[in-house]
Amino acid sequence: MKRRALLSLALATAAAGAARAQVPPSPGEVAAYQGLHAAAQRGDVAAIARLLKSGAAIDATDGAGRTPLHVATFARQREAVRALLQAGANHAALEHGRYDAVTIAAVADDEDTLRLLLAGGASAKLVTSRYDGTALIAAAHLGHEGVVRQLIAAGAPLDHVNNLHWTAAIESVVLGDGGPRHQATLQALIDAGAKLQLADRSGHTPLALARSRGYAAMVAMLEKAGAR
Template identity: 75%
Template sequence: MMKARRGAAAFAALALLAAAAAAQTAPTAADAAGYKGLHAAAWRGDAAAIARLSPAKAQLDARDGHGRTPLHVAAFARQRDAIRALAKAGANLDALEADRYDAVTIASVADDEETLRVLLALGASAKQVTSRYDGTALIAAAHLGHDGVVRQLIAAGAPLDHVNNLHWTAVIESIVLGDGGPRHQATLKALVDAGANLQLADRQGNTPLQLARSRGYTAMVRVLEAAGAK
């Protein structure tokens, strides 16, 4: 019976992981081919064209069919010079696209540490509530085990204990949507070291320590026990 429950929980976690990954809609080849103006320049990484076109302020935050601004397009395409040029022109660094993702969360989900570094240095916020799950970039990165991204977001003041609409924190997601491997262990350690609340429980009342034990994630259990988790 216990094995069956664990199997069901693992399946549910994988389903949520897949759903979260699919929630972001990157521009397709067809989208890119249809782009004009600043969207096209952002996709190509053409900073000179952005500088030339940016006096048309109304276009800086124009939306494509998925609500993506040129900045979102540049973040998906990892075009950092375009991001810098758009920021210099006054683009909104914290805009949300149709799926409620900002550029910071887009870079975080992609494990794109360099683009994230550029965005944060330009003043983009690590504190926004994003996605259909009412989460944060930190929660998204934690569930994927993107430990370097997690450390950047923590340093930028991301809320450590935000609870999403699944009733999960970044700490909980690093466990229930993780594989217990080295990167998820490093993610959990970064959150613990930053002072995340280790007693916030899921909707069923399970604490992070209980969740790690139930999954047999012994390395995570050791991290939590060493930090005094109950």
């Protein structure tokens, strides 16, 4: 019973953590923005160019540690993202929640911005969040299949284990709903060669977790892939 309670707490905590990654600057923060942060929020590429030419710090941070690139990513201002990347913005910068732009786009299921970031040199390999996870783990948790496939193609570590002792494959099961989106996400990980024998802290593999939750389609996928 104690183990089940601890697992339930871990599930709730991890779910809340991923949700927070998608929270953009508040209306109050946006209203207070000046300079590059304001231009990034608006997607004003001309203003970005002008401010950079006049010496504005490209990686200046707001009160939450967000750079203009973070702000543009949250706002889905893709031309601003492109302009900042081309001007040398630090795409590996982490805001105070320890999220980089790639993880922000991944959690938001923003495939277009993610594609732009990756093409602009951003890495899919960073360890991010308070859980020492990755963008891939976060996207697998949420069932974002297209994002997961992009990240895999960009070299995201398939078998990274976060500090909850979960991999992307485990999270697609333990934090998923067993439905089509999470099934497709798990299949993407299987197709890429994820190690399906890696277990959580209690020794449960993705197959054992799928069985315990009654996720018959996932069980069938994992068994077909040779999982134990």
